[in-house]
Amino acid sequence: MTVSSVLVVGGGIAGVSTVAELRKSGYAGELTLVSVDPFPYDRPPLSKEYLAGGRDLESIALQAPEWYAEQRIELIGDALVEVLDPEAGTVTLLDGRELSADRIVLATGGGSRWPDVERVVRELLDHPTPGRGLPVSTTGIHTLRSAEDADALRGVLLPGARLLIVGAGLIGAEVASTARKLGCEVVLVDPADPPIAAAVGIRVATWLHSLHSVHGVETVTATVRKVESTRSGVMAHIEGEPGPRTFDAVLFAVGMGPDTILAKAAGLDVENGVLVDGRQVTSHPDVLAVGDCARRRGHRRVEHWEAALNDGQRAAATILDIDPPPETAPWFWTDRYxxxxxxxxxxxxxxxxxxxxxxxxxxxxxxxxxxxxxxxxxxxxxxxxxxxxxxxxxxxxxxxxxxxxxxxxxxxxxxxxxxxxx
Ligand SMILES: Cc1cc2nc3c(=O)[nH]c(=O)nc-3n(C[C@H](O)[C@H](O)[C@H](O)COP(=O)(O)OP(=O)(O)OC[C@H]3O[C@@H](n4cnc5c(N)ncnc54)[C@H](O)[C@@H]3O)c2cc1C
Structure with a gap:
């Protein structure tokens, strides 16, 4: 069957890559991109230049505003898909609108994980909003996935502010570096010693981790047992320490979880990601999944920018029934200090x-x-x-x-x- 309409749910790099590649490969049918945000923007700057205050949201847009019209892509911004019906080939938006397409591509990314610590903000965990991750912090306790999260964190990264970062992985380390540039006092806690050894090897990981103290960050090898929001700041109980310490803000940078809400509710195969085959097709032949929300059967889930871009290109090739671009060795980058x-x-x-x-x-x-x-x-x-x-x-x-x-x-x-x- 010739595909004459494609709808993509999620305006991250994976979703934008899918629509861009479809047009680049000559697809002339209807193309719709539903984005929670007013326009799709890039995430890597959120822990780097954007958090440092050097960029605004427009400057990290994935495409110029006129690009969507030029490419005849209907961008439905500020919209959330609430229901996916693979059999009917439809999605229903939060405002009740129903849209149909021959192929639906899930590019819903994911949200920050919370560790299993006690918090006074328990309700945040109990009521995550689909597609929007967790509500932006009003309690001094932060995660970092969206521009709203970055804005909220940026608001507290004032010179002299005391910041506790829980998790010294890629994002935790990048924020530590940015926060030091902004003049904050930073404590970085992670039970792994050294963190990210599996990704870069122990020797490089050890050296990279040592850079934190060179730049004035206090590193602690431990687990954070409990954080509490109080009037005078956020109290954190760090394993092995005699009493709690008080911070102006705490960032949990302990990884992300794939957003599989729509897929699960629609009965698609989901296991630590929406399961896809090597062509990005889910357990329903008309629904594909790409980027951080997806996991190839039998493989580990990947959470990197270029992998999401490549998934989108592969999905486009599948929809058009053409050869996908050749697969290359996985690659990612990170910046610190x-x-x-x-x-x-x-x-x-x-x-x-x-x-x-x-x-x-x-x-x-x-x-x-x-x-x-x-x-x-x-x-x-x-x-x-x-x-x-x-x-x-x-x-x-x-x-x-x-x-x-x-x-x-x-x-x-x-x-x-x-x-x-x-
Ligand atoms: C702070 C930060 C820094 C990073 N730095 C790097 C880096 O230096 N190098 C690197 O390789 N990678 C980096 N990454 C990882 C990289 O950004 C991700 O791998 C990439 O963004 C994944 O793209 P995606 O399109 O799959 O998902 P996302 O970027 O998460 O986009 C998915 C979008 O779908 C939306 N959505 C979800 N559900 C719905 C719904 N029901 N309806 C409508 N929309 C929905 C979400 O709100 C979101 O906007 C970083 C990530 C973060 C958070």
Whole structure:
């Protein structure tokens, strides 16, 4: 059946990538994008430049306002899809409007997770709003997923403000860095030592984590047991400490959970994400899912910007029944303390099968660390060296053989190794 109408639920990078790719690939039918926000904007700046106050919402828009009309995309902003009916091919908006389409793409992203600690704000947890995550903090207790969250957090990041960040993963670390730039006193608590070791390897993770104290952040390896909003601030009980400490604000940066509300209610297969096949198709043939809300069957769920973009492109190819773009090694970036970190593929600790190779000097950017299995690169982390990450990605994708000693030698051009020359 020829597809003549497509409706995308969710205006994040995955949803926008889907509609953009459909038009780019020649799809001429009806195209509708339903967005909770007035217009789709990008999320990575929310913990970086936007939080620092250097950007406004318009400047992080994913597309210029006129782009939607030019592309003949009906953008329905400030709208929430409340019901999905896969059999009827319809969605119902919160205002009661019903829209139908031949294919529906779920691009609903997700919301910040709360850890299982006692809080006086229990009602926030009990009443999350679908598609909007958790209500914006009025209690000094924050999460960070939306621009509204970032605005609320920005409001308290005044010079001298005491901020507790629970969770030293990618977002927690980025906010610590931004908050220090804004002159806040920051305490960063995480039970993992070092955090993010699985993503970047223990050595790089240890060095990255040590940068917090270099920049005046107090790091604590522990769990936060309880937080309470009081008139004089937020009291936090940190494991192992004799009494509570008081902060002006607490940010929970303990990960995100996929927004599967619509899919679940519609009876689609859901398990830590809306389950999809390699073509982004859910358990209903006319419904696809992309980005942070989706998980490919048999795989781990991915929560990175480029993966969401790629999902959208794959979904568009599926809808048009054309070949999808080739899959590449996974990649993401993160920025902290003016350093740009890129991660590609899979980092492993050295063992009988795997070797770690440092190019440059670990801890003295620019440098890169590679994981090899035999003579194949399977992962890399670069700090202030994007070309190393780019080359590593090509090595992984092409499966070229490299010698560890060549990789380690900054005098040898990585592009040469890519061509197989030594
Ligand atoms: C603060 C922050 C910093 C980040 N930094 C990085 C980074 O440096 N590098 C990196 O690789 N990744 C980063 N990420 C992750 C990256 O932003 C996400 O992977 C990406 O945004 C996922 O895109 P998405 O479109 O799947 O979901 P989202 O961006 O979450 O968009 C989904 C949209 O759908 C809406 N929605 C949900 N339900 C409904 C409904 N029923 N009706 C209508 N709309 C609905 C949501 O409100 C949301 O607007 C960061 C994320 C955050 C929060």
């Amino acid at each position: 003016d350093l740009h970190v890129e991660v590609v593929g899979e980092m492993r600790e050295p063992d009988a099968e795997h070797t770690t190779v440092v190019r440059g000097t670990l801890g003295e950017p620019p440098f890169a660390v590679f994981t090899l299995r035999g003579e194949h690169v399977i992962g890399a982390v670069s700090v202030d060296d994007p070309s190393a990450a780019k080359a590593a990605r090509r090595m992984i994708d092409r499966g070229v053989d490299v010698r560890a000693s060549d990789l380690a030698d900054p005098g040898i051009d990585l592009r040469k190794l890519l061509r197989g020359a030594r």
